[in-house]
Amino acid sequence: MLVELRDCNADALNDLTAVQTALIATAKRIDATIIGHAFHQFSPQGVTGVVIIAESHICIHTWPEHRYAAVDIFTCGDTRRLDEATQHIAETFGSRDRSVISLKRGQLGPAAAEPIQSEPNLAGVSGA
Numbered sequence: 001m002l003v004e005l006r007d008c009n010a011d012a013l014n015d016l017t018a019v020q021t022a023l024i025a026t027a028k029r030i031d032a033t034i035i036g037h038a039f040h041q042f043s044p045q046g047v048t049g050v051v052i053i054a055e056s057h058i059c060i061h062t063w064p065e066h067r068y069a070a071v072d073i074f075t076c077g078d079t080r081r082l083d084e085a086t087q088h089i090a091e092t093f094g095s096r097d098r099s100v101i102s103l104k105r106g107q108l109g110p111a112a113a114e115p116i117q118s119e120p121n122l123a124g125v126s127g128a
Contacts, residue, residue, distance in 0.1 A: 002101040003071035003086050009094035014064035016041040022092040023051045023058050026073070029088055030081040032058075058085075069093060074105070 012018050020039045027034050032053035039049030050059040055075040062069040073085055082102070090098045 001073040004099040005069040005095040007096040010064040013062040
């Protein structure tokens with residue numbers, strides 16, 4: 001799942017401990033098997049991090065100055081749990097505008113590139 005979180009709480013996005021706690025809690029929420037994690041606080045602002053799970057990974061990069069975060073949840077499992085995870089992480093960072101794209105990975109052929117699900121307003125979203 002590719003998660004675009006906009007209009008977030010800038011302080012939360014710039015807090016290494018809060019970001020780490022949020023991603024680990026998200027992994028636990030979907031019953032993923034946590035193998036390890038690594039996080040880094042940038043100067044003057046921003047956090048990047050990854051939680052490595054047996055099922056793959058959950059990662060984030062934040063831009064507090066833009067009140068924006070990009071989150072990837074790459075895992076196999078129950079899609080309903082992933083929807084719950086994206087809701088949880090959006091609420092954790094106080095996002096008032098989010099977009100979610102769910103892609104099936106590991107598929108062969110043209111269907112692999114087609115979005116399976118998307119949430120509101122992907123038009124005009126550019127890479128940060």
